[in-house]
Amino acid sequence: xxxxxxxxxxxxxxxxxxxxxxxxxxxxxxxxxxxxxxxxxxxxxxxxxxxxxxxxxxxxxxxxxxxxxxxxxxxxxxxxxxxxxxxxxxxxxxxxxxxxxxxxxxxxxxxxxxxxxxxxxxxxxxxxxxxxxxxxxxxxxxxxxxxxxxxxxxxxxxxxxxxxxxxxxxxxxxxxxxxxxxxxxxxxxxxxxxxxxxxxxxxxxxxxxxxxxxxxxxxxxxxxxxxxxxxxxxxxxxxxxxxxxxxxxxxxxxxxxxxxxxxxxxxxxxxxxxxxxxxxxxxxxxxxxxxxxxxxxxxxxxxxxxxxxxxxxxxxxxxxxxxxxxxxxxxxxxxxxxxxxxxxxxxxxxxxxxxxxxxxxxxxxxxxxxxxxxxxxxxxxxxxxxxxxxxxxxxxxxxxxxxxxxxxxxxxxxxxxxxxxxxxxxxxxxxxxxxxxxxxxxxxxxxx
Numbered sequence: 140x141x142x143x144x145x146x147x148x149x150x151x152x153x154x155x156x157x158x159x160x161x162x163x164x165x166x167x168x169x170x171x172x173x174x175x176x177x178x179x180x181x182x183x184x185x186x187x188x189x190x191x192x193x194x195x196x197x198x199x200x201x202x203x204x205x206x207x208x209x210x211x212x213x214x215x216x217x218x219x220x221x222x223x224x225x226x227x228x229x230x231x232x233x234x235x236x237x238x239x240x241x242x243x244x245x246x247x248x249x250x251x252x253x254x255x256x257x258x259x260x261x262x263x264x265x266x267x268x269x270x271x272x273x274x275x276x277x278x279x280x281x282x283x284x285x286x287x288x289x290x291x292x293x294x295x296x297x298x299x300x301x302x303x304x305x306x307x308x309x310x311x312x313x314x315x316x317x318x319x320x321x322x323x324x325x326x327x328x329x330x331x332x333x334x335x336x337x338x339x340x341x342x343x344x345x346x347x348x349x350x351x352x353x354x355x356x357x358x359x360x361x362x363x364x365x366x367x368x369x370x371x372x373x374x375x376x377x378x379x380x381x382x383x384x385x386x387x388x389x390x391x392x393x394x395x396x397x398x399x400x401x402x403x404x405x406x407x408x409x410x411x412x413x414x415x416x417x418x419x420x421x422x423x424x425x426x427x428x429x430x431x432x433x434x435x436x437x438x439x440x441x442x443x444x445x446x447x448x449x450x451x452x453x454x455x456x457x458x459x460x461x462x463x464x465x466x467x468x469x470x471x472x473x474x475x476x477x478x479x480x481x482x483x484x485x486x487x488x489x490x491x492x493x494x495x496x497x498x499x500x501x502x503x504x505x506x507x508x509x510x511x512x513x514x515x516x517x518x519x520x521x522x523x524x525x526x527x528x529x530x531x532x533x534x535x536x537x538x539x540x541x542x543x544x545x546x547x548x549x550x551x552x553x554x555x556x557x558x559x560x561x562x563x564x565x566x567x568x569x570x571x572x573x574x575x576x577x578x579x580x581x582x583x584x585x586x587x
Contacts, residue, residue, distance in 0.1 A: 181237060181245045185221050188235050188247070192225030195232075198279070200260035209263050211236055211248075212272040212292070219245060222258055230254055232278060234261070236292075249295045253288070255280040264310050264319040267340025268300045269293065275310065275321070289321065289345050301338055301345035311365035313373050313393050314339065321345055322375060324353075324360055333357065335377065335391060337399050349398030353389055354410030357381050362422040366432035368392060372461055374402075376423040376432060381415070388414040388423055388434050390459050402463045403434070413465070417452060426456045427469050433458050440472075443493040443513030443520040451494045453482060473579070476505055476528040478547070478554055481575040485566040493520055503531025511563050523561035526576075529553040544569055547578040554578060 185206070196205040208217040219237040230252035238248035251274065259277035266273040268291025279285045287308055289301040306326050310319040321338040337349040353360075357379035368374035368390070375391040389411050390403045403411035416437035423434045433456035440451040455467045470482040472494075486492050486509075493513040498505040505528045513520025526546070529537050534553045538545055543555040556572050558565075567575065 177239070177243060177245065181219055184237055184245050184247065185219075185235075188221065188233075189223055190225065192223045192228075192233075195222050195224045195258060197222065197258045197260050199277075200262065202261050202263075211263050211274065212238075213265075218248060220261075231256075232258055234258070234274075234276065247295075249292050249297055251276065251290060251297045253278040255286070259285050262310060265317075266291070266300065266310075266321070266345060267316075267318040267343065268298075268345075269343035270298065273300070277308070287321070287323070291343065300340075300343060303336075303338075303347075306333070307360060307363070309363060309365070311373070311375065313337070313365065313375060315371070315373060324363075324377075331358075333360070333379070335375070335399060337393075349393070351391060351399040351401055353377060353379055354381065354387055354401075354404070354412075355408070356410060357387065361386055364423070364432075366423070366425065367430060368432065368459060368461065370430070374432070374459075375399075376434065378422050381410070384417055386416055386421075387411050390414075390423075390434065392461055402459055402461060414457070416454065421454065421473065426471065429468070431458060433468050441493045441514045442495060443510055444495045445497070446495040447498055448496050451496075474507060474526075474528070476554075477552070477579055478526070478528070479577050479579055480526070481577075483566045483575070489563075491518070495520075495522075502537075503534060504529055504537060508559075509565070511561070521561050521563065522559045523563055523565045524567070525557045525559060527555045527557075529555065546573060546576045 194205050197203050205222060207220045209220060210216060211218045216239060221235050223233045225231050232253035232255055234251040235247060236249045237245040240246050253276065255278040257279040259279040262275040264273060264275055266275065266289050270291035270293035272292045274290045274292065275287065277285050277287050285305060287303055287305050288299060290297040291300050301321065303323060305323040307324040309322050311322060312318060313320055318340060323336040325334050325336055327334060332355065333353045335351050335353065336347055338345040339348045359380050361378045361380055363375065363377040365373055365375050372392060376388055378386050378388045381387050387410065388403065389401050391399050391401055394400045401411065403414050405412050414434050414436055416435050421435050423432050425431060426433050435454040436457050437452045437454055440453050442448060442450055454471050454473065456469050456471065458466045458468050470487060471479050472482060473479040489511065491512055491514060493510050495508045495510065507526050508522050509524040510520035510522040512518040530552050538553045538555050541557060543557045546554040546556050
């Protein structure tokens with residue numbers, strides 16, 4: 140029944156399209172006006188604007204529908220935004236915003252013209268422009284050249300408030316004024332380095348007000364995001380590659396005197412060399428749920444016995460204060476099997492924990508065992524905890540073997556734990572083990 144109703148909806152939409160079914164996905168159709176009269180009116184206006192051109196959609200970002208319903212001017216009513224390309228025009232790219240009048244019919248509110256081959260992205264954000272609404276558009280020419288342009292719209296007329304080529308960008312409120320600022324990453328070809336540029340609103344125009352380099356020796360940015368450093372202090376966290384396998388994180392805050400300041404920066408090495416870790420997939424986040432962002436820093440843990448890997452990595456999650464003071468908030472171990480474990484504080488205090496990983500691809504069992512001792516030949520390891528990842532067809536029976544108990548399971552995988560005979564109390568029991576264990580969607584490899 141559901142499929143028939145969806146098929147009927149598709150047919151009605153395509154018939155109403157007059158020139159064909161222009162809305163390519165179900166998500167796009169869910170964004171259409173509920174009123175059929177409003178839809179027919181909007182479709183007619185869109186077809187008029189299309190002319191001999193074609194419909195396109197932004198390539199990246201959160202807003203990628205061919206036609207988008209969004210309250211552009213924040214008046215409580217949604218406008219319709221459509222995207223077109225006419226290769227024969229002087230300005231081949233065009234964004235048209237349609238606004239409903241007093242009779243509920245859509246009329247052209249604004250047209251934004253662009254030069255290039257694609258619209259890379261669009262954001263509807265408050266940039267502090269002097270108009271009724273602000274829009275941030277990335278125009279793309281060719282495969283890699285992109286230009287970011289900010290517009291403020293007054294009485295249907297768009298006015299540029301910023302324009303810059305860029306490698307990457309994000310919007311964030313780093314000064315806490317309630318408006319979004321623009322942060323660009325710019326590669327410097329002469330020095331093979333990258334600088335961060337911060338654009339803030341000055342008299343309705345986005346102006347470059349601060350710059351700061353990333354750590355020396357970094358190459359591509361792996362991830363970046365804004366978050367809270369302290370309760371009232373926003374910060375920018377940029378994680379970049381350093382060499383082939385190493386990543387490090389620069390932490391930027393706004394300073395009235397110094398502009399964009401990297402609080403993790405070591406002036407002697409010219410990089411944030413206390414924030415190293417060694418695998419992709421790990422980035423700053425609020426790991427302990429306190430509302431503040433922590434930065435992962437790796438440290439090695441020795442392997443013992445016939446381990447399939449030579450060493451392991453634990454992550455100390457660091458909270459930074461604006462003066463650069465660092466505090467370890469928690470420690471975790473992230474496996475390569477989609478789970479991670481909160482490391483109890485007692486394990487850090489004893490300082491002699493070792494690990495062993497063993498796997499059998501034929502029966503779908505991969506185990507990680509924690510032991511005390513075993514760092515060298517004079518020390519005998521005493522295993523106390525084993526965590527298994529079970530993926531074979533016999534996983535349900537395997538999960539019931541010995542004293543294993545289930546930590547998590549779904550249709551394809553079961554994670555189990557077992558406390559082994561040991562003279563040392565590791566500080567966990569079955570209840571606290573369940574709260575310390577996390578099944579994660581990302582597969583983070585923290586062994587090598």
